[in-house]
Amino acid sequence: MTAPFIMLVDDEADFVETMVKRLGKRNITAIKAFSGEEGLETLKTNMMLDVIVLDVKMPGMDGIEALREIKKTSPLTEVIMLTAHATVESAIDGMKLGAYDYMMKPCDIDMLVGKVTEAAQKKWDHEEKIKDARAKEIMSRYEQ
Ligand SMILES: [Mg+2]
Numbered sequence: 001m002t003a004p005f006i007m008l009v010d011d012e013a014d015f016v017e018t019m020v021k022r023l024g025k026r027n028i029t030a031i032k033a034f035s036g037e038e039g040l041e042t043l044k045t046n047m048m049l050d051v052i053v054l055d056v057k058m059p060g061m062d063g064i065e066a067l068r069e070i071k072k073t074s075p076l077t078e079v080i081m082l083t084a085h086a087t088v089e090s091a092i093d094g095m096k097l098g099a100y101d102y103m104m105k106p107c108d109i110d111m112l113v114g115k116v117t118e119a120a121q122k123k124w125d126h127e128e129k130i131k132d133a134r135a136k137e138i139m140s141r142y143e144q
Pocket of ligand 1: 010012057
């Protein structure tokens with residue numbers, strides 16, 4: 001199976017560096033950003049990103065605002081919100097805005113890998129459906 005291509009967006013640099021290393025050991029390539037703004041800039045040059053793991057609480061653009069922009073820029077990219085106890089409500093708001101799921105910090109690496117894999121699969125299935133719909137549309141032009 002293809003490995004998902006993901007981005008971690010979190011203002012806690014140590015956390016990001018540690019997670020990126022651990023994901024790498026599990027054959028998941030993760031790029032990093034340390035703010036919502038940086039995450040969006042990075043997305044623009046990496047439109048093939050499958051999953052974005054996004055911290056809710058960040059200075060400047062927070063996770064919810066970043067999520068809205070991500071969904072505008074790249075609607076098929078799946079987002080998993082990262083939250084602490086105090087921000088669970090925001091994570092739930094995030095799911096209403098189209099986030100795939102949320103996880104509490106500090107998160108277990110194997111659980112994160114599990115969720116990232118599921119989210120990537122959902123995106124690939126979605127892309128496949130769109131491809132099929134396009135193919136059907138093209139075929140229908142020749143059937144008349
Ligand atoms: Mg934070």
